[in-house]
Amino acid sequence: MGSPRRLAALTIVIVILASSSVVQSVPNTNVVSVLCNSGVYSKGDPFATSLASILVDLETVTPTRKTYDYFDISPYPNAFAYGHAACNQNLTSSDCSTCLGAAKTAMVDGCPSRIGARSVLQDCTIRYEQYPFND
Numbered sequence: 347m348g349s350p351r352r353l354a355a356l357t358i359v360i361v362i363l364a365s366s367s368v369v370q371s372v373p374n375t376n377v378v379s380v381l382c383n384s385g386v387y388s389k390g391d392p393f394a395t396s397l398a399s400i401l402v403d404l405e406t407v408t409p410t411r412k413t414y415d416y417f418d419i420s421p422y423p424n425a426f427a428y429g430h431a432a433c434n435q436n437l438t439s440s441d442c443s444t445c446l447g448a449a450k451t452a453m454v455d456g457c458p459s460r461i462g463a464r465s466v467l468q469d470c471t472i473r474y475e476q477y478p479f480n481d
Contacts, residue, residue, distance in 0.1 A: 373437055373445035377452050383462030383475065392469035393461060393476065396420035396427035404431035405450055414453055414470075419476040419478075428478050433470040445470035 387393045398419045408416040414433035420426055431449075433442035449472040453465035462475040473479075 353474060364408065373434070373441040373448075373470065375445055375448040375470075376468045378466040378468060379464075379465075380452050380456035380462045381464045382457035385461040385476070386459045387461050388459070392422060392425035393427060396422045397474060400427040400429040401454075401472075404429045404474075405443065405446045405471055408433060409439040414442050417480075418472045425476075427474055427476065429472070429474040430479070431472040432468070434468075437469060442470065446472055457460055 350462065385395075397420070400418055402422060403418045403420075404416060407418070408414055409433040414437065416432070417428075417430045419428050431446055433445055437445065444453055449465040449467045449470050452467070453463045453472060456465070457463035462473075462477075464473040465471065473481075
């Protein structure tokens with residue numbers, strides 16, 4: 347049996363180790379690049395509806411995927427929008443969602459009314475196009 351002093355020290359070490367595993371971090375949302383397709387769409391264009399749909403899906407579904415990597419196509423055949431989003435796998439689902447929100451904002455603000463765009467942040471990326479792609 348150990349001394350009471352040694353037992354107290356061991357208890358303190360266990361408490362410190364147990365509490366240190368609950369460390370929280372925030373995603374790195376620094377923008378690496380924003381790239382815009384040169385083509386544009388107008389407000390009444392059916393592509394605007396498809397784009398809105400695909401961006402919601404990318405932002406909400408990607409954080410629920412085990413690998414945080416998700417490709418999708420909009421359900422509107424008159425003007426398809428194709429999308430992809432991915433997050434650093436070391437993030438929590440919540441942090442992935444936060445990062446994708448920042449990536450979407452950077453992309454939409456940097457590429458208004460474009461038929462294709464990509465935003466790359468340190469911990470996530472999001473992209474959409476009028477054509478299928480696999481990156």
